[in-house]
Amino acid sequence: MNNFNPADKIQDLQYFGEFGGVNPSISDSSTYTFLSAKTMFDTFEGNAEGCYLYSRHSSPSNLYLDKAIAAMEGTEAANVSASGMGAITPTLLQLCSQGDHIVSSRTIYGGTYAFLKNFTPKFGIKTSFVDITKLEVVEAAITPNTKVIYCETVSNPLLEVADITGLAKLAIKHNLKLVVDNTFSPLSVAPAKMGADIVIHSLTKYINGSSDTVGGVVCGSREFINSLKDVNSGASMLLGPTMDSLRSASVMKNLRTLHIRMKQHSYNAMYLATKFENDGLKVVYPGLASHPSHQLYASMINPEYGFGGMMTVDVGTIDKANELMELMQDRNLGYLAVSLGFYKTLFSAPGTSTSSEIPLEEQKEMGLTDGLIRFSIGLDNDIERTYQMMKTCMVELGVL
Numbered sequence: 001m002n003n004f005n006p007a008d009k010i011q012d013l014q015y016f017g018e019f020g021g022v023n024p025s026i027s028d029s030s031t032y033t034f035l036s037a038k039t040m041f042d043t044f045e046g047n048a049e050g051c052y053l054y055s056r057h058s059s060p061s062n063l064y065l066d067k068a069i070a071a072m073e074g075t076e077a078a079n080v081s082a083s084g085m086g087a088i089t090p091t092l093l094q095l096c097s098q099g100d101h102i103v104s105s106r107t108i109y110g111g112t113y114a115f116l117k118n119f120t121p122k123f124g125i126k127t128s129f130v131d132i133t134k135l136e137v138v139e140a141a142i143t144p145n146t147k148v149i150y151c152e153t154v155s156n157p158l159l160e161v162a163d164i165t166g167l168a169k170l171a172i173k174h175n176l177k178l179v180v181d182n183t184f185s186p187l188s189v190a191p192a193k194m195g196a197d198i199v200i201h202s203l204t205k206y207i208n209g210s211s212d213t214v215g216g217v218v219c220g221s222r223e224f225i226n227s228l229k230d231v232n233s234g235a236s237m238l239l240g241p242t243m244d245s246l247r248s249a250s251v252m253k254n255l256r257t258l259h260i261r262m263k264q265h266s267y268n269a270m271y272l273a274t275k276f277e278n279d280g281l282k283v284v285y286p287g288l289a290s291h292p293s294h295q296l297y298a299s300m301i302n303p304e305y306g307f308g309g310m311m312t313v314d315v316g317t318i319d320k321a322n323e324l325m326e327l328m329q330d331r332n333l334g335y336l337a338v339s340l341g342f343y344k345t346l347f348s349a350p351g352t353s354t355s356s357e358i359p360l361e362e363q364k365e366m367g368l369t370d371g372l373i374r375f376s377i378g379l380d381n382d383i384e385r386t387y388q389m390m391k392t393c394m395v396e397l398g399v400l
């Protein structure tokens with residue numbers, strides 16, 4: 001990973017518009033003409049490179065974004081989708097059939113958890129949820145029917161770190177596919193360079209960064225991406241979670257500033273995490289030496305982009321958490337909202353929002369406590385000023 005700089009890979013890509021525009025033209029069409037009927041047939045058969053068929057399959061605008069994100073992740077290919085869930089669900093349905101088994105981290109995005117827990121069993125696909133930080137526990141859960149190990153690089157919302165190199169070794173040993181959701185750590189971590197077979201993002205978060213759309217992407221081998229788009233058997237083609245060209249063009253423009261934003265998110269989060277921990281708060285942030293996987297994570301990241309913008313603070317009870325979030329919002333320090341990666345700080349109590357799909361009993365077991373607030377730290381210019389204002393809120397409410 002040391003000489004792989006994902007931001008340089010994105011920067012090296014030049015796309016011009018139809019009239020020499022500095023941004024690529026947007027393909028505002030759902031269907032495409034063919035000069036000969038034979039080419040149309042070949043395209044349906046998947047044998048006509050560079051020909052467009054129909055925009056559910058691909059469009060020139062989506063291919064620009066595919067290419068840029070594949071370059072960022074260091075994979076052969078990528079396929080953008082209408083949402084992060086629109087990337088995750090076809091991937092797992094493509095890899096697994098009736099009777100197959102998945103070993104998944106138990107601390108994952110609530111929607112992914114609900115899909116694996118409640119939805120895929122309808123198709124005879126079972127999932128074991130495990131503590132992904134313990135490789136021996138992961139290996140013990142593997143059965144002869146297991147096809148996939150699924151995890152998030154940094155988990156939502158507990159910020160557990162997956163040892164991707166270690167998991168990749170297990171995947172090779174047992175002939176499984178390692179699928180990694182890298183939504184929390186774009187640019188910082190390149191899972192495919194550490195052995196992940198497939199890397200997924202919710203583009204809704206950092207990569208787009210402006211909280212104006214949902215979007216997703218699957219990155220992997222050319223063969224796997226083609227299989228997802230196969231007109232006869234591809235889960236993405238057949239389920240149809242296609243991103244619109246107008247949107248992919250706007251995500252592409254935002255991607256151009258991702259490296260600058262990630263540095264500022266990481267800088268600000270590190271600043272606040274350090275200060276609040278010194279003040280005696282229960283802070284979880286992978287950049288702190290007190291984080292159980294700090295050393296591991298430090299060895300995985302590209303230090304230029306830091307430890308990311310996500311942190312959690314446990315203020316004891318849900319009532320205190322709610323009071324604090326409302327007060328911080330009143331003082332314009334951020335918004336009480338789910339999602340992440342916005343210029344503004346966003347906070348929510350995951351137990352009652354983004355992770356509410358996880359039963360209370362299981363929330364407890366995984367350490368998801370009532371008073372936990374998840375922060376997506378914004379791009380504030382003067383983070384010391386923000387710190388002082390947040391601290392004032394905490395002192396007023398007796399949290400500090």
Ligand SMILES: *Cc1c(COP(=O)(O)O)cnc(C)c1O
Nearest residue numbers: 083084085109183202204214215
């Ligand atoms: C938000 C999120 C998703 C789902 O993405 P959508 O764009 O909302 O469909 C998946 N994984 C993680 C880690 C997320 O934060």
